[in-house]
Amino acid sequence: MSRRGLVAQTLQMNSWIVATSQDLRPPRKMSKKSHFDMRLKEVILNVYKYETQKKSLTTAADDIVEEVALKIGICKRSVYKVVREYRARHSFAALLTNQNRKRCIHLVNHGNTSTIRRKVHQFFFRNELPTIDNVLKEVND
Structure with a gap:
């Protein structure tokens, strides 16, 4: 049945x-690895405001936060963080993007890059760990 x-x-x-x-x-x-975008933070804050208006003044803040967390499906700590962020700035900060990040590999020309890779691969062929000190010692020799 x-x-x-x-x-x-x-x-x-x-x-x-x-x-x-x-x-x-x-x-x-x-899911645990996802972040809260600005829309979701606004939803959390709106549900929190609604619950605080609905509850009486004698209701504990922890009970309100627990109710919000159950309704949205997130943990209580996340609700506290979003409310604290809003109280500090009266807005939500946009997420920082790493699109313009320079990679170290672009600072070295192609010939040197292939040499460094060859040296690192040699460490693996010898069953050794390629630490930065060891790689620098091999490259400089």
Whole structure:
């Protein structure tokens, strides 16, 4: 029997039990390696503001943050960070891009690059670890 069928049967047998298939599923979590873009930060802040307006003044801030975290599917710490960032700047900072980053490999011409690569490969052929000191010693010799 499927889970929904089991819930429907439970509802028919015990009319006082109120459970739906929504209650049986855990909240959807975000992946750990993703960052919060400005839109998501605004959503978190809007839900936080809504919950603070909805709750009374005697409700603890931790309870409000926990409610926001459950609704959005993020951890409480992330909610605290977003709210703290907004309180400090009254806006959200855009993410920094690394598109103009210079790579070290472009500072050396092609002939020297191939020589350095050959030296590093020789370390692997000898089953040694190519540390910077060892590579510099080999290249300078």
